[in-house]
Amino acid sequence: MSTAELTKLSPEERHKLVSVPVNGWGLKTLLEAGMIWLKTNQQVVNRLNVFPVPDGDTGTNMLLTMQAAFDEVENSGTENIGQLAHAVARGALMGARGNSGVILSQIWRGFARALDKEETMDVKLLSEALTEAKETAYKGVVRPVEGTILTVINDIAAQAEVSTQRTSVFTEVLADIVEAAEASVERTPELLPILKQAGVVDSGGKGLLCIFEGMWRFLNGDPLDKTVNEVMPLSEMDLEDAMETIEPGQDYEVVIDFSPDPTFNLEKYYEELTKIGTSIQVGEGDGMYRMHIHVPLDSRYQPIDHTMTLGTIQKVMMENLVAQMNNKGTVKSPKINLTQVKPGEVAVVAVSPGPGLSRIFASLGVAAIVQGGQSMNPSIKELLASFENLPTDKIIILPNNRNIIMAAKEAASMTVKQVAVIPTISVPQGLSALFRLIPDADFDDNVSSMIEAMDEVETGEITTATRSVEIDDVQVEKGEVIALHNGKLVTSTHSIDEACEELLIAANTNEYERITLFYGEDMPQSQVNQLSDKIRTIYPDHEIEVHEGGQPHYELIIAIE
């Protein structure tokens, strides 16, 4: 039965499929339900990774293991639960992927052994099978680490034993098991310090919970194909894509940033939201939540009112999607496509002050981008996080700002990876260095070639003075336009054009061939075009390029090479 078919069944039909005592067909259906629910939650489990090693895809590994187990029995018509369970165990063993997959295969192996000569399974047998599953799982390791999937199967087996003494109703026992598994997963950070440090629960344990939860949800008549409470890191919220799927009648997009009260219950929150609108996404980061929803015109204030009762709202953004769809393309900026590095290759991390520059860096082969620049320095943690999960251990950082070099060096010293910081103090220097990148060449060669390239470009920056001051023998009045050449103040004037001209003279532009202008977020494109025309008349033999940089504070960043 396909995923869609299974989830469409009514509660009555579901119970007909899984009659109690459970036979081979019933177990097959339950396993499929567990697998579908695991698949739905695959990314949630994947994100719970703590080790920066390639074993960071627990959700996928467990799903592939379950898939292999299920493939083994999908076309089998056996009604005998013992035979079916053995086939499942064999499939899981052959297809076991990753650590958690191997443990999962052991769980099914023990489970199958307990059902060996049985035709059907009642709650008593379920409990025995789970105990056997636990024992087999523990046998596979000399020094079991608690706070992992092992702890969760242990707690599941213990709960099953307790529950079967209380009741003989299959669904009640299953509900108890799921509840115990949930509590067990929640407890994993207390048992395993590394989880606590990373602020996550154990991924393998969570995966196992998903499998049992899926079985229970199936019997309970709940949907299996969409997550109820998927929370993603803020950086992964894809609001751009959410805009693509505009439904008729859902005219308004509301995005709310809020810090929840201690009593905040995410599942209930989701439930309420689904009554109000569609395209719901909730992201989490720094103790703050961001909620995204599409709602009809007349209920556009409802999400705000509702969220207000659950926490403190920090920011609300509301947009008319219909109006936005009409001028789509002019407003929307293309997505940033970072380079996928292969293990062993050299990966470059660039600090970029604006979205336009990020895109340019990405198009030139950068593997990770950290937002930051003047007056918004990224933290060491952010820098570290940008490359810790890359699948290579050869990392080059381009800080692209004088104030970020220190943090980058600090981040480099905190990792086991081989990290070099190219001390680029401006975006043009970073770009110039990046041109020399040869990902599959020797690490040290890349570094020395990049350091060499860094000084082959002259950097110009145009910005507005925030206070009156005298530096480098230039008198600056607050509000005037100032030009910096390689970080040194050149002039202070009243117009951008004038500042730019003086800058180009100071940078010895005649000696070079190419001028590239990156305009900032406060600079209209039309003004840049006029300016570039003007520069073209002064330097007719030069190549002049204009790109959107999107950086704050600096009207223009100029590369002269």
Next chain:
Amino acid sequence: MTDTETKHNKLGSILIQKEAIASIARQSTLQSYGVVGLAPKNMIERVRQLLIKDAKFGVDVEFDHEGLLIDLYIVVEYGTRIISITNSIVNSVKYNVEKTVGLPVRRINVHVRGLRISDMD
């Protein structure tokens, strides 16, 4: 080939004995799922293990100018997928050794010396 690997800093040198690295690799291996024990590398070690407990039992550590070379001799639980288990061992040993010692691990060889059968299916 010496018995210690040296790292230098401003004030002096840090010498790391092979045994130290072997202990880390050993702990990490024994915590890996599917491993039920380490195995002697050869006859001599088998005999010696009877007399003295050795941190290097079942583990071999060598250095060259590019990094550490680690050999692990293990016994695996019967009925598990060996390829998945050995992959996990390589990952976690590399991670733990590099993280704690700060030296790059160049190669890890896992020798499966036997299977332990606790249950027949």
